[in-house]
Amino acid sequence: MQGGLSYDAEHLTGGFDLAGEAISVRLGEQPLTGRLGLQLPIAELDVEGGAVDVSGTRFDLEAAAPGEAQPLTTSLALPVARFHSPLAWRELDDDALLDGETPWQAELELRGHVANLGVLDPFLTDLFNGRGLALQGGGRLDGTLQVRDGQPLPGSRLDVHSEALGARFLGFHARGDGRAHLVLRPGEPDPEASMELVFGEVDLTRLSDGHRLFQAEHLALAATARASPQATPPATAEIEWRGARIPDVSVLDAYLPPTALLRLHGGRAASDGELVIAGERAQGRATLTGDAIRGRLLQEAFDGELDVSLVLRDLHPARQHLDLSGSRLTLNAATNGGEPLRTQLAVRQARLQGGFDWPASEAPRRPLSGTLRLDGLLDRLGFLNAFLPDEHGLAIQGGGRLSADLHFADGEAMPGSQLRVHSERLGARFLHYEAFGDGSLIVTVNDPGAEFSLSLPRFGLRRQAGEGALIEGRLLNIHSRARHFDLPEGLRELSTRIDLPHLAAADLAALNAYLPQGGAIELLGGQARLATHLQLEGMRASGRLTLHAPDARLALHEQTLEGALHLETRLADGDLESLDFDVSGSRLSLDGVRLADAGGSLSHGWWARLELPEGRMRWERPLELDAQLELAMRDSGLLVNLLVDAAREQRWLRERLTLGEVRGEARVMLNDDTVRLENLAVQAGTRLELLANLALRDSQLAGRAFARYGPLRLGIELDGERRRWQLRNARSWYASGQPASELTLPDSGTWFERLEVQAE
Template sequence: MPAFPARFTHWPRRWRLLAWSVAGVYALYLLAGNIFLNTPLFDLATNRKPQKFVMRTGPAITLLPGHVIAWNVHMRGHVNHTVYVLHADRASARLALWPLFHREVRVPHLQASGVSAEVTRVDDVVPPPPRGNQGWTLRFDAIHSDSIQHARFGKLLIIGQGQGTVGFRKQLRGGPSELYDSQVAFSDARASYDGVQLLNAMKVEATFGYPWHYRDQAPGLAKFEILRGALKVDARSHGIRVDTDARTLAVSSSPSTGQLQADITLDRGTLQPGSRAVWRVPLQAGAGAPDRGTLALQLNAAQDIRLQARLPARKDTGASLDADLHITGRKIPFREPGQLIERTSGRVQGEWTFTSLNWIPALFLRKPWVQLDGGGTVRADLQLKAGELAAGSTVDIPEAAATAEVAGVRMTGTASAHGELAPGTPTRATLDVRVPRFNARAGGEKGDTLFDGRDLSLVLSGDGRLREFRKDMRARLRFSNATIPDLTAYNRYLGKGQARLLGGTGTLTGDVELDTDGRVGHGTATLLGNGARLQVAGLDLLGNAQVDATLRRADFKQRYFDLSGTSVQLRNVRVGQQQRKTPWQGRVQFRQGRIDAQAPFRVDASAALTMSDAAPLLAVFAERGDYPRWALSLLDSGQVNATTRLRWQAGHLVLDGLEAENERLSLRARLDLLEQNKRGDLYLRWGLLGAGIEMKGKQRQWHLAGAREWFDGRPALLPADGAAGTAD
């Protein structure tokens, strides 16, 4: 038989020309195609927008038009906050040429080996293009691999022997997309989450697909609402170990005999009847990760969804759980997962020992002015109805270290707490905290002790609906007869002025209401001072004192308080070295008053004074021997009733418009006590006799002639409208 070259020469000339033309075109294709695939020309064509899509390959070859074999294929896409990464050791694809004339890149078949896929969420965002229908269409009918090595979805990693076929169609430049019916399966696989091994010896079968749609019709997780899919899992489960004793939560796993079985079907966001999942996992959790037993989690879908969790109680573990929840319907709201809560009813009972209990006050309060420091056991019996806690739900904490910060006072002790939900429309939630013994300090943990007490009660109450817990929550704090070991600890509130506590003991009773931010709303306090020694404007006083304080917040935002009704009473007072037949008595009643708690702190008030005699007041202005002889007879002139306006700031006390009268005496005064300095004016009248004193530090100037006119001509220390002290 003649050789091909010999036979070729006998072909008709036109056939030989055609053959040479075909061979030339083929050679040109081989040259151009392989140069394109293996030079930067390929990158220039495919990576025109590297921030959105990048494709790189190792060596690549094409022998037939429309057929390409490439090694070390790497693709990366970025849309919104999601990054997709695909890798294949080898890929062989066939491209349909005719659809190119219809602006469609169609790959009927792509075979890949050594495949890995990753889908992760990143902080950087690449906005998707606006909706459109002018772009080219990519169509991959079947991407198949028998050697899928691993798949990562966020922190979930699956490694094993996988195979699958995936097909999709996507129109570029904001066009719609479609995921053809696809399937992926793994055998003898391992699954981990954030580096913690969860499952091994795992068999997975998954089928999935969704219809042709634009991205804005089902973005992100909303694609599950149009997805048709099924998932079957059969695996051995590792035990979960959670050590809460470290500074940071330590989560790990250990080999065990646990098991996970799941058979779930989802059709356009709705679980199909018969879907079920059971996960039995040994659990070690808590400080030092003690053994808690086996936690069983179960999901079943019939007419509704049922979720169950059970951790049997074991002696000395301080842990148990029994939950049975029903979710009305089988629709999963992937766009608004929180809607599942509104459809959930059931009961959760359990006991758990936590290393920190601060999350419990955080449920009630916007600011952490109450804290449950350290660990403790929580026993709960919660009943849910349509996503809300139902009446009868209870929470108990047998013992926990408690701290409350109120108005700059830090109160600490070992507490117990009981919370419950009472019937009503809406229900009312209360958390009753009891502290048998407590200590109160000023300015923090290392501050001076203000008082020690017993039986402190703190009750938090408010709307029992979960979403409203912290909005209108109110608190009431009460204690009785707390012991004040040393009154000098209260000098921090007096400033460095002319009033100082030098000693004494006492008791304190308080009843205060606060809001969710720990701001005082209103309350009362009674302070009893025994053997109180104090120095006021240079006078040494010794006696007993009683302060009955009434406080009402007039404006939460501006921090104004109304202290009308507050009184201060002094009994059995000895003034310096004076020898008296009967001890001096005095009382101050605030008829109107306001505290401005904004910086700088200030008190404005008008007050009524009742004194057994005027001797201490006169002693502020001059020594006993400096007064005229007629005035000396007035020092013990009987009870004196007076009124005054006052302003007090740290280290600064001002009295103005002080007017005092009795049957024998008429007195007018104004007094300014600033830190270690004092100044003021005094007018004293007895019948037709009168005298005035101008005080400036240690200097005294007497005015005997025209004393009333002199006093009336002196400037006021407070504005006429500034000391009334009425609350806004």
């Protein structure tokens, strides 16, 4: 060290030069060891007036951190460096200095290069209300600092430029080629601190977990706040990014509420945007586009092109307030199953409060309130099924135009809230059926409860998971009223009416799946009109089903019938879990029938009336039925042909037993592959009596019958194609037989037993 001082009338002048090797210093929080050079000219040191002027000071340091070979170079020049205290220095003591209460003033100008910009942190941390601004890396400095009473004054400024500038602010870390500009402007009661950070190519990472958010061509941050740690007015910040490349969009999922309709799982995307933060509030806009984005939208997983335009009109996490009005989303992707998924959503209004777990809010979640209005085109409407209960099997599928006008208060959807869907490919499931067509869906919230209305003017109907032909129909209406509706439980305690007034089956044979398998009873053809009306209350059901086929063709054992068929089924006391119904009062009629037996005999104009005064049916495929049957027929020919073999030698017997205007009753039972008639009793006045217990499966007829015609008494044993006649004590012989419900039939033949093999 070398230098000199001159003292004259309480004033010192002179200067010092300090140079050294292996000097240990601390630059900011970083300990360093290396070469130091200091030029300290003392233009004036007024001991009495408490002033010092060291303008022209230079500081040079070339040093390395412990364990590092590459030294850091710092070179600073202070063209202006003046300090003043109103108290004479000789009056100061250490206690006053330690208390920090000694008033002082300073005027500094500095230029140069700093290896570690962290030395500025003590001056920057408190400028933005404790937001934690910190600079990193090395760079060029140019600044002016004016201080009074220990506080910076308006006009103070600092410019930093670095090719490797690092900045920590608002929970993020930015690093790249950039510059920083800080300035103090006049303000009341404290000066206003302004900061501007501008980066070229920059990496932005999240401090909480170190995950990279994006790399951007341009990132700018401007912030203002009162330059006092005690300042109460909130700081403001503006963030702008352009040409951002997000390597993994899943990092954005942390900023979405857990119940958000959109989740991001992976993929690269591009983004532009701007965000303005004022205290605890934020607003701005951002775009997100990518062609290989994986995620979930409205509970449907997707992989494809996503384009989001987010308009953030207001975000206040502390108050749990969010306004996304004007936002848009477009998705062209594929589902996990490979089906295309196209969705467009336009948010006309979205002003919400509460309802989510807000990341920046320490307050407990508030009940959802606010307004949500949106329009869109959706390929998947299945997300609506989350609000529909399982009890009536109601479900929606397909896609279409959606319009929602929803209002919430205290976690409840308010009366008047409505959701509308119109689709050219709307699918509706109910009970075990599904319908497809052009139609509309409306959900309206009432007080109390809600209403669900679905209408398909034209549609095709089939059983769920079935591959059979569709039954064409018109004017399907499903109207449900829920006694209770809440979020997220949806509709509860439903009362549903299902109307299918116009159904057209092009071929009656399509309904054979509801009849016992094996051909005992078979629908051969003909067109039919059907109508169904069902009322569902909770897990109970009632209604009616009608079928009219003017040219029906059907087969019963070895007989065919052609004519008009009309069925009226009354459904009561239904259990939706088992699909078991009371069908008492149901009727079937046949008119103008052409009846033909296996021998070719014909009968024209035949008719029959069948009624079930009591019975239950299980609405499955095939139907299961156990009912009392009352019947009336033009003649007994149909029943006689079942009992008597069609061989020519029995024709005389069939002719004797075939009489007109017969009436009777029986117990009829249908199950998977068997038709049973138990205690069949038919009379034609006093001339004819037919009794039978029969079971029919796979064209195999078994059982016993008794016939009385005048003085003739005849018992008949039926075993497949064989007939055995009983003439002695025929009635008592018949009475000793088994009822139809206990008859045993051979099992249906398997495919192997029916396989025909010919030796070569």
